[in-house]
Amino acid sequence: MRIQAPRGTEDVVPATASRWQEIESAYHRIASLYGYREIRTPVFEDVQLFKRTAGETSDIVDKEMYEFQDKGGRDIALKPEGTAPAMRAVLEHNLCPTGTHLRLWYCTACYRYGRPGAGRLRELHQLGAELLGSSSADADAEVIELAIRFFESLGIQGAPVRINSIGRQECRTQFREVILEQAKSFLLDTDEVTRAKIEKNPLGMLDSKDPKQKEALVGLPSILNFLEDDSKARFDQLQLLLTEAAVPYVVSPETVRGLDYYTETVFEYEHPALPGLSVFGGGRYDNLVSQLGGQATPCVGFGIGMERLLAVLEAIDHEAKTPQPVAFIVQASAGAAEVARKIAREGRAKGLPISLDLDRRSLKSQMRQADGSGATFALIIGDDELAEQKVSVKNLKSSEQQMIAIDSVVEFLCENS
RNA sequence: GCGGGUGUAGCUCAGGGGUUAGAGCGUCUGACUGUGACUCAGAAGGCCGUGGGUUCAAGACCCAUCAUCCGCCCCA
Structure with a gap:
């Protein structure tokens, strides 16, 4: 087991x-x-x-x-x-x-x-x-x-x-006697365990949920009077x-x-x-x-x-803020991995939470991961981007997409997160 | 410690003696070979909590046990 x-x-x-x-x-x-x-x-x-x-x-x-x-x-x-x-x-x-x-x-x-x-x-x-x-x-x-x-x-x-x-102690001693006196007939009529418990700690009777105990204390003066x-x-x-x-x-x-x-x-x-x-x-x-x-x-x-x-x-439906990455880096070609790691490192050094794909999955799969991660931006790096030394930055909330130079991506994320 | 309910897929649950255990959601893969959420198709995923018993046959019935939930006790 x-x-x-x-x-x-x-x-x-x-x-x-x-x-x-x-x-x-x-x-x-x-x-x-x-x-x-x-x-x-x-x-x-x-x-x-x-x-x-x-x-x-x-x-x-x-x-x-x-x-x-x-x-x-x-x-x-x-x-x-x-x-x-x-x-x-x-x-x-x-x-x-x-x-x-x-x-x-x-x-x-x-x-x-x-x-x-x-x-x-x-x-x-x-x-x-x-x-x-x-x-x-x-x-x-x-x-x-x-x-x-x-x-x-x-x-x-x-x-x-x-x-x-x-x-104080003296007050409670006095009040205990009052409770025991009031509960006398109840105690005679109740089971051993309950009786022992009450005799040990009469004050405990006060907040009991047992209706019979409550009834037994009806008319009891408040402890505040003592x-x-x-x-x-x-x-x-x-x-x-x-x-x-x-x-x-x-x-x-x-x-x-x-x-x-x-x-x-x-x-x-x-x-x-x-x-x-x-x-x-x-x-x-x-x-x-x-x-x-x-x-x-x-x-x-x-x-x-x-x-x-x-x-x-x-x-009361209080939502905890779950930490979400600012960006998820999507690697659309084999050559993208190194650039992806570099951007991730730079971003994290600036305090930006960044995630990326580990398993070289399909573009579609990576886009799904990006969406599921809660990231605001997907940074897409493929052959086209690499050729121009740029990154496609897609805002996953608004679906807007633009190309940004690799060297300025982290700066862009800092300004927009 | 006492009384009652519930344990089946990652989650919520159906199946209440008879082939190979199901659904929804989620996950994964795919639907133009570069684009998520919506839609569609497919797939993976189960010692039916655990141990014993009854039976030709148990996920189902019985016993025990563990866990969990609801009361009580107690308190945070």
Whole structure:
């Protein structure tokens, strides 16, 4: 049997690769405008990095992580997310000394052992940003605005960011009790797996799609009612800032996140083209750095799912510019090959993408290739042209044809491309 | 990890026990021996996902397996 790409992985073939490039460069450009600089971290890390930070109640770490021992007996995990490794690197290189700010972006592969499906992969790529050193709502607003401006630059709009605040630890502890109390009768009546899951992470019930769970929570007060004053104030301020920035948002008290390190502000973004799947999600994680042994550093960040973003772009019919040659050189006689190669070399040296026939096929075939390549011009070189030291230049869009001296062809292409 | 659908030509798909497996699109060749896209003619291209089973006979039926899609779980 032929070997296939492992389950849940995708090759980025040339047709898709041009979209990737487009997206990555757009992201890089916008992140730079906001003062973010790139960081790259290893594909694998010490397992403990994730267990200690995103840990415990999170399925991503608990049951979806690719873990193995290397030949030296070290416990290794392929990174399931980008934030913890970035913070590990920040501490390792002391990139954010106490009292300073640090803005980082990255594009990284992540690995999660779940069941693959539409928009769900085992190897996925995330575009991320992290802002370290500020606990202000301004920082929250900045990263959200960055992501939304990025989407807009790709032509994606029309869906609001869902924002919420899950408060600090004490607030969440209190709210968990309220949920468990409210869900008491539901829990008695449900299966073991669901019950264990909810008891482990009651907040997870909030964004459940199960109608029975939804029904069980009817009348539950919003988590926003449990916020302490400063959390509440910050969340209000965030809304003002997003309004000012013209970032469409909606307050969504059901929005919770699947990684344990989040506190206070959380957000996610779902596009109608991919219902039920978030394209972008993140939040504040003020305790992560200290959990890793650094000075307490307030941080906020997000991840954008590259493959999901591509799916959205495809759904909204966003055409990627596929690179096309300016000219295709048609060799209509045996003696043309050398001249053809010379013109191709000169043109490429001037930065013009040029293609030519490799197989000495018929003139008709070469003209077809020229057409199929998307080139604007066919440069036809045959005995007649060689005799006059000229090239027939046919514009394939307009069908106009003219003779141009071999020495001036490249110049002509430069002016007309 | 759970439930369901689908795997036949490069792509989209037809064929649902009985000769040599089909179509459209695409590809290649040709239709005045120097001109693409349109038209016409022809050709190439298939371990019918893989392994086992039932049968005189399997692309078709059964089992398994792998992949993929749709839900769930989870999230990007």
